[in-house]
Each structure stands twice: as C-alpha cells, then as structure tokens.
Amino acid sequence: NLKGTFYCCRAAIPEIIKAGGGAIVNIASVAGYVCYPGGTAYAAAKAGVTGLTRALAGEVGRHNIRVNAVAPGPIDTPLARTVLKEMATRDDPQPFAGVIRRWGKPEEIANAVAFLASEQSSYVTGDTISVSGGAFMH
Template identity: 45%
Template sequence: MSGRDKVALVTGAGRGIGEAIAGRLAAQGAAIAVCDLDPQAADKVAAQLTERYAVRATGVGADISDGTAIRAAVERVSTELGPVDVLVNNAAIDVLGRFVDSREEDWDRIIAVNLRGTITMTRAVLDSMIERESGRIIHIASDAGRVGSSGEVVYSATKGGVIAFGKALAREVARHGITVNSVCPGPTETALLGQVAEYSQKMYEATARAIPLRRIAQPTDIAGVVAFLASDDAAYMTGQTLSVSGGLTMV
C-alpha cells in the first residue's frame, strides 16, 4: 500500500485477526475503519491505531448480517474518512459440533454473517470502486472451505462459498482495476480456535502436531499476507486463494 490517502475498512476488527490486519494496514499509512459487532471494541482499537501510527481511524459498530447496518456503516466511513479503497471481509462466526447435532437457527446465523455479510459488504463498497476504477477486496476465508473441517460443516460451506464468490467477482470487476483475492488461514490463535480446544482438546492437539512449521499461527501471520494483497506489489494478482497454514494444507 502506498500513500496516506488510502482508506481501508476491516470487518471483525475489534480483536483477533481483524485487529492485527487493521494494525498492519495502519502501520503502512492507511486510514482505518474498524468495523465490529462490538462498537466499544471498535472504538478502542481505532483510538489505539491513531495513537500508535498517527493515522486517521474510526470505530464503526455494525452487524454485518444486517444489510441496512452495512450500508449505514459504509456511508459513515465515506463521510468521515473517504471512499473505501481496501475492503477486508474478515468478520465470521462458527458453532462447533457434529452436523447431525446442529440447529437450523445456527445454520442461518453462520450463513448470514460469513457468506451473506461478505457479499452485502462487498456490494456496498463496489459502486464507488468501479467509479474510481480502483480497489482491493480481500476475503478472509478458511482452509475449511477448501478441504473441509470436522465439527465445522456449515462454517466450511460458507467459507467455500466466500472463495467461489471472490473468484467469480474477480472476473467481473477486473476491467475496472479492482482485484479480489481470498486468504485462507489455518489454525490461528483466536477466540475461534479456543472454541476448538473447548470442543475437543484432543482435536486441538492433533491439529497443532500436524502443522509442518510446528506452531499455531498468530494473527500477525495472516495480517502480513493481507497487507501484501492490499499493496501495489499485488496489483497483478486477482481471483487467487492463498493458504496461510504453516503447510497444514497444500492445495
């Protein structure tokens, strides 16, 4: 990324991978919209970014499963910071457990946040990007969407959908100078991974042992790849899916 005039909107940026991404982009001089379901967490992260990196930052509370809330959030960001140049669709949820034990209301919520939320947020920023003939859209998908994950069947389906959505959209908007790519984290030290340990400590330990690089990822490992995709160095990459898993998956 080059220049302080870039505006990046990161969803689910109140903690974890999203917070790390917001920090990395701020370190490169971008103005940051910290979007999160928890408005207090969003405001706190935004204040920290301004203090640490002397960039413009604003916290935006929004439930990305709500289309009206998304559109209001994007309008606010455009007013306070300027049009969105970089969108990072990071927000996601999961409910761990066997599919046969899962509930329909959980399916609906997972799909609404992970897939529909990503689609709706992307649509909300796209017209402005097309008008300016420039933009970076980066989806935080998951290797679960590429190879499947036991105990995360509907989550895996939504992340597979995000990857396919990104590829198809990349073909449509390339002529407007907009790139669309997906990043697939492997096991990463986040609240979601904590749910895996609670669900099955045996599964957590087996997963950690299986990683060739012999460690669980930190959120900053994911943030560095996102920052690359947001930069001018990745201007000729679009429709790609990058696994950041320490070698756990090689597809």
C-alpha cells in the same frame, strides 16, 4: 460468512469504481477445503467465499479492481484456543498445526491481507492465499 462478504463487496464495488480501482480482500478459511464433524455449514460458506472471490475478480477486473482472499488456518486467538483445546490430545497438543508445527499469529494473517491490498500484488486477482503453516496443503 458468505452473505456478509457478498453484501460488503456489493456495497463497496461502486465506490471503488468511482475511485478508479482498487483491491478487495475477502477472508475465507482452510475449512473451505477440508471437512470435519459438525463443520458442514461453515465449510460450505467459506468455500463459497473462495468461489465468490474468483467470480467477482472476473466480473470487476475491467474496472481495475482486484479481488483476492486469504484463507487462514488455525490462528492462536482466545476463541481458537478454546475450540481447538477440545480437539487436542497428548500426541497432538496443537491440532491442525501443519508442517510448521505451530498455530499462526494474527499478524501473519494481517500481513497477507496487507500484501493483497497493496500494489505489490498488482498482478494478482481471483486467488486465495492459504496462510496455514502447511496445515492443509492442497
């Protein structure tokens, strides 16, 4: 999770500089802010993506490159349904659903990425947007 993001950014940055600037949007996770049993390596990697995003933003901003990240919370996908179903209880059928009381939709993550990649966010860099329905407010 962290290595792949690092190598992709490293490969893309020279091309973005040649193009005169642009935006990089990394995918972190709210798992980087919380802990859960068995999730140490994943949480550490995703926290690393957030740190990498911040550090790169400071490093490449002078080249007119913005670097941000999106940190998804629980998103309703087949994989998440399988994993989170094991954690579900009668009292909490959608664990980690947050204050909005539902899991997110893939298109909600896509919308956040599109915003950060667009000129609408031209003054945003080094930030991570949590798209989690308030599941892990920090």
